Amino acid sequence: MKILWRGMTLACGVCGSRGLFKKWGMFSMRQNCPRCGLRFERMEGHSLGAVAVNTVVSSALILTLVSLSLVVFGTNIPTSRLLLIATPVGVLFPILFDPLSRTLWNAVELLMRPVSDSELDPRFQIDSER
Numbered sequence: 001m002k003i004l005w006r007g008m009t010l011a012c013g014v015c016g017s018r019g020l021f022k023k024w025g026m027f028s029m030r031q032n033c034p035r036c037g038l039r040f041e042r043m044e045g046h047s048l049g050a051v052a053v054n055t056v057v058s059s060a061l062i063l064t065l066v067s068l069s070l071v072v073f074g075t076n077i078p079t080s081r082l083l084l085i086a087t088p089v090g091v092l093f094p095i096l097f098d099p100l101s102r103t104l105w106n107a108v109e110l111l112m113r114p115v116s117d118s119e120l121d122p123r124f125q126i127d128s129e130r
C-alpha cells in the first residue's frame with residue numbers, strides 16, 4: 001500500500017522522493033530518481049504501461065460520466081449534449097493524468113517486479129526506507 005500511495009502522490013515508489021519531474025509542466029519525467037537513483041524505465045517499453053494505465057482510467061472516467069449523464073438527463077439526451085459533456089474531459093483528463101499515470105505505473109511495476117540493489121544508488125539503503 002505504501003508503494004501504491006507513493007505512486008498516487010507523484011513520489012518514487014522505492015524511497016518516496018518527490019521532484020521526479022523536471023518542470024511543473026510534468027511531461028518530462030527524470031530518467032532516475034534524484035534520491036535513490038532508481039531508473040524509471042526499468043525495461044524497454046516500460047512507459048507503455050503508463051499509457052495503458054492512463055487509457056484505462058480515462059476511459060473509465062468517460063464511461064462513468066456518460067452513464068451518469070444518461071441517468072440524470074434521461075436516455076433522450078441529444079448526442080451533441082453528451083459530446084459536450086464528455087469531450088472536454090476526454091481531451092483534458094489524459095493530459096493532466098499523465099504524470100500520475102507514470103508514477104502509478106512505476107509503483108505497480110515495483111510491486112510486480114521488486115527492485116534489486118543493483119538498480120539503486122549504492123549509498124541508498126533500501127531497508128531503512130521501507
Ligand SMILES: [Zn+2]
Pocket residue numbers: 012013014015016017033034035036037038
Ligand atoms: Zn527514489
